[in-house]
Every structure is written in structure tokens, then in C-alpha cells.
Amino acid sequence: xxxxxxxxxxxxxxxxxxxxxxxxxxxxxxxxxxxxxxxxxxxxxxxxxxxxxxxxxxxxxxxxxxxxxxxxxxxxxxxxxxxxxxxxxxxxxxxxxxxxxxxxxxxxxxxxxxxxxxxxxxxxxxxxxxxxxxxxxxxxxxxxxxxxxxxxxxxxxxxxxxxxxxxxxxxxxxxxxxxxxxxxxxxxxxxxxxxxxxxxxxxxxxxxxxxxxxxxxxxxxxxxxxxxxxxxxxxxxxxxxxxxxxxxxxxxxxxxxxxxxxxxxxxxxxxxxxxxxxxxxxxxxxxxxxxxxxxxxxxxxxxxxxxxxxxxxxxxxxxxxxxxxxxxxxxxxxxxxxxxxxxxxxxxxxxxxxxxxxxxxxxxxxxxxxxxxxxxxxxxxxxxxxxxxxxxxxxxxxxxxxxxxxxxxxxxxxxxxxxxxxxxxxxxxxxxxxxxxxxxxxxxx
Amino acid sequence: xxxxxxxxxxxxxxxxxxxxxxxxxxxxxxxxxxxxxxxxxxxxxxxxxxxxxxxxxxxxxxxxxxxxxxxxxxxxxxxxxxxxxxxxxxxxxxxxxxxxxxxxxxxxxxxxxxxxxxxxxxxxxxxxxxxxxxxxxxxxxxxxxxxxxxxxxxxxxxxxxxxxxxxxxxxxxxxxxxxxxxxxxxxxxxxxxxxxxxxxxxxxxxxxxxxxxxxxxxxxxxxxxxxxxxxxxxxxxxxxxxxxxxxxxxxxxxxxxxxxxxxxxxxxxxxxxxxxxxxxxxxxxxxxxxxxxxxxxxxxxxxxxxxxxxxxxxxxxxxxxxxxxxxxxxxxxxxxxxxxxxxxxxxxxxxxxxxxxxxxxxxxxxxxxxxxxxxxxxxxxxxxxxxxxxxxxxxxxxxxxxxxxxxxxxxxxxxxxxxxxxxxxxxxxxxxxxxxxxxxxxxxxxxxxxxxxxxxxxxxxxxxxxxxxxxxxxxxxxxxxxxxxxxxxxxxxxxxxxxxxxxxxxxxxxxxxxxxxxxxxxxxxxxxxxxxxxxxx
Numbered sequence: 001x002x003x004x005x006x007x008x009x010x011x012x013x014x015x016x017x018x019x020x021x022x023x024x025x026x027x028x029x030x031x032x033x034x035x036x037x038x039x040x041x042x043x044x045x046x047x048x049x050x051x052x053x054x055x056x057x058x059x060x061x062x063x064x065x066x067x068x069x070x071x072x073x074x075x076x077x078x079x080x081x082x083x084x085x086x087x088x089x090x091x092x093x094x095x096x097x098x099x100x101x102x103x104x105x106x107x108x109x110x111x112x113x114x115x116x117x118x119x120x121x122x123x124x125x126x127x128x129x130x131x132x133x134x135x136x137x138x139x140x141x142x143x144x145x146x147x148x149x150x151x152x153x154x155x156x157x158x159x160x161x162x163x164x165x166x167x168x169x170x171x172x173x174x175x176x177x178x179x180x181x182x183x184x185x186x187x188x189x190x191x192x193x194x195x196x197x198x199x200x201x202x203x204x205x206x207x208x209x210x211x212x213x214x215x216x217x218x219x220x221x222x223x224x225x226x227x228x229x230x231x232x233x234x235x236x237x238x239x240x241x242x243x244x245x246x247x248x249x250x251x252x253x254x255x256x257x258x259x260x261x262x263x264x265x266x267x268x269x270x271x272x273x274x275x276x277x278x279x280x281x282x283x284x285x286x287x288x289x290x291x292x293x294x295x296x297x298x299x300x301x302x303x304x305x306x307x308x309x310x311x312x313x314x315x316x317x318x319x320x321x322x323x324x325x326x327x328x329x330x331x332x333x334x335x336x337x338x339x340x341x342x343x344x345x346x347x348x349x350x351x352x353x354x355x356x357x358x359x360x361x362x363x364x365x366x367x368x369x370x371x372x373x374x375x376x377x378x379x380x381x382x383x384x385x386x387x388x389x390x391x392x393x394x395x396x397x398x399x400x401x402x403x404x405x406x407x408x409x410x411x412x413x414x415x416x417x418x419x420x421x422x423x424x425x426x427x428x429x430x431x432x433x434x435x436x437x438x439x440x441x442x443x444x445x
Numbered sequence: 446x447x448x449x450x451x452x453x454x455x456x457x458x459x460x461x462x463x464x465x466x467x468x469x470x471x472x473x474x475x476x477x478x479x480x481x482x483x484x485x486x487x488x489x490x491x492x493x494x495x496x497x498x499x500x501x502x503x504x505x506x507x508x509x510x511x512x513x514x515x516x517x518x519x520x521x522x523x524x525x526x527x528x529x530x531x532x533x534x535x536x537x538x539x540x541x542x543x544x545x546x547x548x549x550x551x552x553x554x555x556x557x558x559x560x561x562x563x564x565x566x567x568x569x570x571x572x573x574x575x576x577x578x579x580x581x582x583x584x585x586x587x588x589x590x591x592x593x594x595x596x597x598x599x600x601x602x603x604x605x606x607x608x609x610x611x612x613x614x615x616x617x618x619x620x621x622x623x624x625x626x627x628x629x630x631x632x633x634x635x636x637x638x639x640x641x642x643x644x645x646x647x648x649x650x651x652x653x654x655x656x657x658x659x660x661x662x663x664x665x666x667x668x669x670x671x672x673x674x675x676x677x678x679x680x681x682x683x684x685x686x687x688x689x690x691x692x693x694x695x696x697x698x699x700x701x702x703x704x705x706x707x708x709x710x711x712x713x714x715x716x717x718x719x720x721x722x723x724x725x726x727x728x729x730x731x732x733x734x735x736x737x738x739x740x741x742x743x744x745x746x747x748x749x750x751x752x753x754x755x756x757x758x759x760x761x762x763x764x765x766x767x768x769x770x771x772x773x774x775x776x777x778x779x780x781x782x783x784x785x786x787x788x789x790x791x792x793x794x795x796x797x798x799x800x801x802x803x804x805x806x807x808x809x810x811x812x813x814x815x816x817x818x819x820x821x822x823x824x825x826x827x828x829x830x831x832x833x834x835x836x837x838x839x840x841x842x843x844x845x846x847x848x849x850x851x852x853x854x855x856x857x858x859x860x861x862x863x864x865x866x867x868x869x870x871x872x873x874x875x876x877x878x879x880x881x882x883x884x885x886x887x888x889x890x891x892x893x894x895x896x897x898x899x900x901x902x903x904x905x906x907x908x909x910x911x912x913x914x915x916x917x918x919x920x921x922x923x924x925x926x927x928x929x930x931x932x933x934x935x936x937x938x939x940x941x942x943x944x945x946x947x948x949x950x951x952x953x954x955x956x957x958x959x960x961x962x963x964x965x966x967x968x969x970x971x972x973x974x975x976x977x978x979x980x981x982x
Binding site: 040047048067093095097131183254259260360377394402440442 | 561662760889898
């Protein structure tokens, strides 16, 4: 039963609610079908198919609520899970932060998150896509290690206050590491789409192979402050830490980079370079996401950073009511407005700098300044007089995305990219940044 | 990787599975029923042409209690129950899983695993070679427990956490979060080698974060619990004077933890942290407490000695390893100084990795990885053992669920204590210019495990053998081999303690595993310390 239509989901949820004896009841239903192949040492290592469904019942009496989950859908099981949620609610202590469930909501038009082509992907399509990648590597006598996964799923929710929401979506993700046989060169590529027909594993493998071959015989140069050009994959893992920090409660409580002395937040402040514009939009054709959030609130187009000024923070319903701020859920993807130049044009306009194709093992060091540490990986290059001169050894960096976006030199064209840390998709430009702080060298390839 | 992020910082314990009552959780599935179900799968796999098959029937129970200040945020009991079947057919691995445990569904899963193996065989470079493993017949193993945490009333656990939160708030903390995680893996393994292994594995992890704010200065500081996740029952939360080490700047705990005492100390520490002196960058002798050192061991010794990383199976995700086979073959690769002895162990009492048998039916033991500073071994499973010329696997196979494919995961990897009698206090007395670190904080290491950066929950400055105050913004950066060669002194076995993680992440799709790392307080000379303080605007 993995993928239910809107009508089927509505019928099932209506039935579940009919068993409820609680003051309020809310039910979330989801399901997905998918599969994956993993390969390494140029051969398939594991593969599998996954089909899951889940029904979550949240029952409430006053400010006491209980949650129960089940993956069986016969009538007896559905009634049992409702009873279980009600039992847990009766046993639970009162939650002073409990919010009554929402009534009917307006979600706007459906978002184009579902692709028939991706939903139709099976083991053969996966194997063919991997074969194309493996062949590309073998032809160039390079070692390939990669992972391809696809899924089609739906989410629906209904509650006793009349709310109903439904969305179905598809997702395909591919990432590939190509290493030279002597282990001295390594390159990476990662892509994610809703629509499988946009994926070209052969072309992505060729990009990783090019980086692997170009990164052989890397030279050590001194760590320090450099102008860097970050490819979108590297931008993603830095900027998402800023996105994660746009939480209103943490800011109000004085414990995030969005807090400022005196108990205020940085909303309305010029935090970043005035060319920085970051927003989310569920209907963006390049990055479509669900038009509703898991708690039933609508997702809308929201400007988070406008001309470098913090415009909005996301929040729980409870915190929005307590503080009187707009009740915005956290978005499912983020978009940074880019410039018009290609990556190559950014390189051409650089007198001296370092091209960073990927950053890795990003960890917060200081939550107050959002200082992060991590390393370059899979292809780092020295630029001089507008040209890539030679590969350089990997660096460890200590840098804050807030400081980074104040040292913005130039932006390229935004493109869809994937964070290799969180697997979240974004639309982000390559960025040219002044004074990016590298603190030590690494021998890793 | 550990924790989040890499994709590794997620503790996904309460999020899967269906809700279950406490009474249900305490009633295990009948072992003879599990044997019958396993035989259905093994027979079906053999009849379709499998030359080897194993079955894992797993019932994974989790209980999580999450609180902040005077509120309970979440109480969740969950269960995940099902079967995974792994086979070799035509020389290739195949795997399938099901949570429908009627005979037809079990047989279908086994047949699907064989079909996948045969499909994968077309892309095979060389057939799977399994290290021989005798069947053990019907055997069982249980985590040695005094108190099953699932049998303790939820109200007792909630009250314990809320009392601790109250101590912190009374002491001046602005915010406090506390959590208690409890895990019970009821695992049944059967294979065509003739093993039927029933295991009952328990883990527990109490933890908290205390936060103090300086509103005027716009600063905040936190201090996390110095507890360890343990392979134990609720007895871990019963304080015992003989399991404490006092006399230093922090009370340290062995196999019994005092939550109230630690949260009181944390509340004091966090006030000190707000006033701490910024570290001057430079070379320092580091004195690392096991609450901190366990993570450095995990990242810089545990991961690079995983044989699958060395061979390239993790190249696209967690990475490879600088400890290439030629370094091991040379028998003289100088990983660390002569005092560095690292032991892999799947049997140590109280540890997270302790089980009787691994997830491919191999009996667990221990072995040296680094002996007198030299790399002497790795961590292997059955299909890798031949690469090292071993006649048997080292029992490092694990899957985080019945629906996940088992693969090589880290055993407990621990630093052996020193032979000479030495306490932490005595060790500090000999340090001229140093920093004494407690607790895990920021951690990052490259994909071949050369370059790392770590920071701590607490950093104390040592001057001429004395602790003179708290430091802030101190992180150390080092190269793995240089760091372990700078190791000069280890405290003795009386100071040895376990640290660990519930959520070591690896693989695609990602899986988590729980692993401990023991060590004594240890000294490293002349390590590069940087100041990570920055100003915005």
C-alpha cells in the first residue's frame, strides 16, 4: 500500500478519526517505495529495496497528549493504535506548551514535487544508471565508489478540527567518488532531483573523474587567510548551519548566533553583505517542496535574509503565540539568489585564490559566532591570474558562515545542489569569499 | 564518524518502530518460535540455491524520556520487529527483509535475497570468501544486568530527571535539558553453519546540557553531562562512592554515575566558563581525561583501523584510511610511542560493544591493534579475514536493525592503562605548561584520518604542576601519527574508564552503532592549541 492517492489517504484517515474518543485527535500518514545500490572498488557492494508505511496518531485531552505509531492497517490495528494514543495521553503529565490542533488551512496550489519517471524507477533503471557510471570509470582506469537511491512517497494528515493535507513527492540522489589507482587523486560529484530524467550518472562520474585526475600531485601551501571560490556543494555545508540557526526560540532565549546582548534578536539587523538574499519557496520549479509542514501549517514563500538583513525566524506554534511573532515553520529547502557568472568566469576574474570543490566533516566549534571547522576534500586547486595552476593539499578551516557572508566578493549562478552532510537539497551559487581562514594542512587524499 | 552528521549526529532511537507498552517490552518472543521462523528462511534460501544463508530476527526496543527545566517534553516507548535474510548465491551477497513473519512472507524474503544475489553476481569481480565458522548449536547470551531499565517505573525516571533539572535551576542555570535513553536489542541469529544464537542486549545513556546566559554581554555557555553511555542496566544510575574519583577539578565516574552530583558541578562550571580566560594559542602538554579522550581514540584509532575503510568500501562516504595494508605488512609502522597499546574488545563488561556473538554468528573476543606503538592488526568480518591471512573473523559484524544489511562496524577500541602506578593528580604535577581537558565537544577529522581538531567541555590551564584556572576557546589540532607519538604517560588501571557513543554513523544508507572506548587519563606533549574565539560585526 506504499503510495496512496489523495482520495485513498482521505478515506483511511477518516476511518482512523472515527475511532477517536479523545477531545482532539490528529493523524499523520506516510508511505514510500524506493531502492538503492551502493558500489565500491568498481563493483556493486550492496543493494536493496525499501517499502514503508507509517501511521501516527496524536490524541489529546486538555493539555495532555499521547502519540502512538503503527505500520499495520487492518481495522483492528487502526482502532488499537487510537486507543493506545488515548491511553498514553491519559497517563502523560500536562504539557504547558501543548497547542490545540489547527483547523482547516489554505495551502495554495499543489507543488510539483512528484515525478512519474522517478516513481517508475526500478532495479533495472538503477542498475543501468550505475553501469553507466562504472563504465565511465573503467574506461579511464579509475576506481569508482558511489551510491544511487530513489524513492516515491506521500504524506497526509487529518485532524478532528477539520484539517486535511496531502502531498506526494519523489526523490533521486546520486553521489560518486572517483579515485586514481595510485590513490593520489580524488574527485566527487553529487546530484539530487525530484525528476530522475534530469540525472546523468555518466556525466556526473566524468566530473568526479576530471577532478580526481586534476588533483594528483597536490602541492602543500601554507595555511592562512585566502580568497576562495567555493563550489555550490561546499557552499551548502557552510550555509545550512546558518539556516539551522534561524530558530526564533533559541534566539529569544539568548543561545544562538541570532541572539544579541540585552535579550534581543538580530531580526531587522544588517547581519550579512547587502547582496545576500536567502528565501524559501515551495513552488520554485527547480526546488519544489511540500506546501505544508508536518504540524499542518502552510509553507509559503518566505524571505529569511533580504539585502543582508535578517527578516524572519522560524518558530513552533507555541513560541509564536507566546511571543506574538509570525508563525512560520522551518522550510524544507533554501534558495540563495546568485549572480550571472559561471564558475569558470569567477575563476577567470581571480588574481590569486583557492578553488574549493567540497568541504567535509563540518562541526560547530562556537555556537555564538557560528564558527565551524571542517576540511577541504576531493579536489582543491590554486588559482593565479584567472587560471587553475595546480592542485593543493587539503586544508582544515575554522570559519563562520556569518563572517564568510560579510567577506563576500562575488557570486555565480545559483544551481541545485545537495549537502553531503544533511542530504538536503538547495539552490545555491558558487561564492567567491575574501579572507577565508585555513588553519592547518591535511595529508588526506 | 560519530554522532550527527555525517550525516553522523543523529540519535534516531525513538523515531522508528511502533509504540509499545512497558509490559509488552518485558515479554520476549519465544525462542523456539524464533528457531522455527529462522529454519523457514534458511530452508527457503537453500532450496533456491544459496550456498550460505543467515537470518537475523530482531526486536529492538527503545525508551526515551526528554525533559527541559520543569517540563517533560517527550516519553516514547517504541518497538521495531522483523527479520533480515542474507545469502550467498553464485558467489555474491543478497539481502532482503520483512516485518511480516508468517511462513509465506519469510520464505518470500529468503527467495528475494537469493534472486538479488544472483542478479548482483553478474557484476561480480571475485566471489565472496567467507572465513570458516563452526556452528554453535542453540546458545544464548545476555548483558550482565542488575536492574532492567525497562522494568523501572517511568515516573521514577521522570522524577530523577526533573530533580536533576531542579538542582541546575536552583544553582543559577537559565536552561537545562536532560534525557534518558534506554535500548534493548533482542536478537536471534541463525545460519546454515548450524548456529541458533539468542541474545538480549541492554544499553543506557543519561545525559544533560546546562546553559547559563550573560544577557548583558550577550554570551552563553553550556556544559554537558560527563556520564558515559554504557552496556548496562539501570544500576548505572545508582551512585557508589567506590566508583568515583575525587580530588581533581571534576568528579569522575567509573561504572556508577551520580547524576545529581554531576549536574550540580556542571552548574558551577558553566558559571566559571562565562568568566574563563581565552587560551593563548601555542604548544601545550595536554592531559586528557577519558570523558574526552574516548572520542579522539574513536576518530583517530578506531576508524582508520576498520579494514573496510582501508580497502576502499567507504570511499564515497566516510572515507578511506591512512593505515594502508603496506604499513601493517611492514610490522614496523610507528603509529604511536612505545607506551601506546590499543586493544579491540567485544567482551569488556559494561561496554557498549559487548556481545556474545556478532551479527554473523562469530564468537566475540579481543585482540591487539597497536602493540608497543606498532600497527599490528585491523578490525575484520568473515568476508575480509582472508585478506589479512586470518583463519577466523574478529566478530566485527553488526547491523542497526533487522532491515539493515550487517557490515563491518567498530568493536570497543581502547587504550590500555600504564603499568606503573600513577593517578591523574600525580600526572598533572609533572606538567609545566599544559591544559587538562574533560568531556567531548567539537570534533572533526579528515577522510583518511590524518588531521583532526577537538575541543572539550572543560579546559583547565596547568602551570608548573598546578591547575590555575579555566580556559575558553581552546581546540587542539594534530596529525594522528604525530599525536600518538607524543603520548608520554598513562595513568594506571585504577583510573581506567569507558566513554562511548550511541550513534557512530557509517554506510549508505546510513546506519548507527554504539561503541565504547576505554582509557586512563593520558598525557600528550607539545600539541598545537588554537584559539577559536571570534567576534561578529
